[in-house]
Amino acid sequence: MIEATWIAFAFGLGLVARVIGLPPLIGYLGAGFALAAFDNQLGITRQDSEILAHLSHLGVLLLLFTVGLKLKLGNLARPEVVGGSVLHFALSSVLMLPPILLFLEVGWYEALMLSVVLAFSSTVLAAKVLESRRELKAFHGRVAIGVLIMQDLIALLVMSLTSGQVPSAWALLVFLLPLLRPLLFRLLDHSGHEELLVLLGLMLALVVGGLGFESVGLSSELGALAFGAMLAKHPRAGELSNSLWSVKEVFLVGFFLQIGIGGLPDADALIFAALMSLLLPLKTVLFFFLFLAFRLRSRSAFLSAASLTNYSEFGLIVMSVAMPQWLVPLAITVAFSFILSAQFNRVSASLYNRLASRLVRLERNTRHPDEQPVSLGDAQILVMGMGRSGRAAYHYLKEKGYRLISLDSDPVAVERAAGEGCNVLYADAEDQTFWQSLEMRQVEAVILTMNDAEAKVIASRKLRERGFTGLLVSHALYEDVARQIEAAGADHTYLTMSEAGAGLAQNVAMQLEARHARPQV
Structure with a gap:
């Protein structure tokens, strides 16, 4: 009772x-x-x-x-x-x-x-x-x-x-x-x-x-x-x-x-x-x-x-x-x-x-090693979030010859991506000062692959507020989250599970077409 x-x-x-x-x-x-x-x-x-x-x-x-x-x-x-x-x-x-x-x-x-x-x-x-x-x-x-x-x-x-x-x-x-x-x-x-x-x-x-x-x-x-x-x-x-x-x-x-x-x-x-x-x-x-x-x-x-x-x-x-x-x-x-x-x-x-x-x-004149970068250099594409999806997107685009840079708020993820040869820096998408001091003049596209949905919403909003007019895409697990990210400024949000299913079906179709194309003995 x-x-x-x-x-x-x-x-x-x-x-x-x-x-x-x-x-x-x-x-x-x-x-x-x-x-x-x-x-x-x-x-x-x-x-x-x-x-x-x-x-x-x-x-x-x-x-x-x-x-x-x-x-x-x-x-x-x-x-x-x-x-x-x-x-x-x-x-x-x-x-x-x-x-x-x-x-x-x-x-x-x-x-x-x-x-x-x-x-x-x-x-x-x-x-x-x-x-x-x-x-x-x-x-x-x-x-x-x-x-x-x-x-x-x-x-x-x-x-x-x-x-x-x-x-x-x-x-x-x-x-x-x-x-x-x-x-x-x-x-x-x-x-x-x-x-x-x-x-x-x-x-x-x-x-x-x-x-x-x-x-x-x-x-x-x-x-x-x-x-x-x-x-x-x-x-x-x-x-x-x-x-x-x-x-x-x-x-x-x-x-x-x-x-x-x-x-x-x-x-x-x-x-x-x-x-x-x-x-x-x-x-x-x-x-x-x-x-x-x-x-x-x-x-x-x-x-x-x-x-x-x-x-x-x-x-x-x-x-x-x-x-x-x-x-x-x-x-x-x-x-x-x-x-x-x-x-x-x-x-x-x-x-x-x-x-x-x-x-x-x-502030002291020296800068802490873990603090955010202020310039993305000559990178064409920015990948935010270096989990499995972010690293896969990074390596695919790197093979295509694009100039890339990636950011993540997890030092372990930064260390792992750097070990794979990625151009990666530490950054927190929810840091107001980071967005105010960021220089990204040559960036043409941004890919949001962070795990946290709120971080993707904030990043989309901040990018548009600071005048970024390039391509902005994200992924999400749920449709309502995808709508929130797009409302914040993303051009398109891919549903992770749907895209994975579509990719799986595409691979099956390719395998079947290859089999049918083989000469019959």
Whole structure:
């Protein structure tokens, strides 16, 4: 019965939040507080709360597993990720300490622990925001996720030090996990496309990754992320992520309910949360200038910093071990930061566009290797998206003698295409600055083969807005998507499956004609 109440509250307040222009997760947080306020009337027991906590934990594990599926481990070993996360953690902890000591009557140890946990940013919220905007693979999205993973590793270290517990000797076995990749790839190959695929994802995220890492004294969140990352290079990683989407979304509602249902705050908790919320801009500014120091463009630095402008639910886990008496004030602080961060990220791109002329002046003269190109040279044809379709189109046209250049927002795809001899550069089709600075005077045709439908719509619109009058073609899986791309400016959109069927039939006809043309013996 109580599960029905959870669903009703979550849906009702989530719908209200959406209607008034807020992300539904704000409504889920409100639903949690409403449930906490009426727990006696609703008959919510301790066992019910434990069930909700378990469901929310499953949602976090599935989210991190799907983030891992889109993560390339090579993206972590970058100066802006390692340096940005470590330097921000150190500087933020130091800068947060004086205000906490000044406004709160706490000792040095409590103040230090509060400043440490407030230095972390929310992996769940940032990943959710980036995923909803299809920016997980964008450069600034990969930087933000990389920083969050580094922060989670730091949080695990802090939790181990404060708890006095260390992982068991068996934890060393995690360094052998890459040896399991061929087996995992084979399992994914043989799991089909239906419920067995979903069960494989659940098993790896919750059982092997989550429970397995917990059994050796490591974080279950880290385990889910690790097993997702090991499958990231598999061609069907995207399909696995999509198959888990609805399950993950439902469980994540439980996570946001759990934050609110933890207990109603008193006046002191609300004052603490309000004061800490006033310090949130410090996170943004610190991240922004650190990213600029590592040669990011102002746009990438600003959007990455915006994604990280919040406090972390992982801090609650750390504090539950170190100082459980601070859980409710910190939960309210995290909730406030989620509300502010969600609103900030809604307008971050448009806000940057208004501030761009001032922020660009702060950039360093050197350019980060992963940032977008500004000139396509003498290329006649531009291929955007270097997956299987893009590479096939590129090689076919190259054999015909055309001058080509290709772009992709996935560094792994760029590396693979470059290895095949393609003239390929990194670029994000959803980057406003990229379109403003792009020079493509000799390009006569553009082929859109990106996987994401929204990216193709944006690219079509931006190309036409900047005055491109050449041939613009795309492919799509569905007719309604094809109509959207054409409405945005494409000359023609080919339906992938229909064209594949037509090509298959054409080959059959050619084979039959060849057979009939042979002399009969």
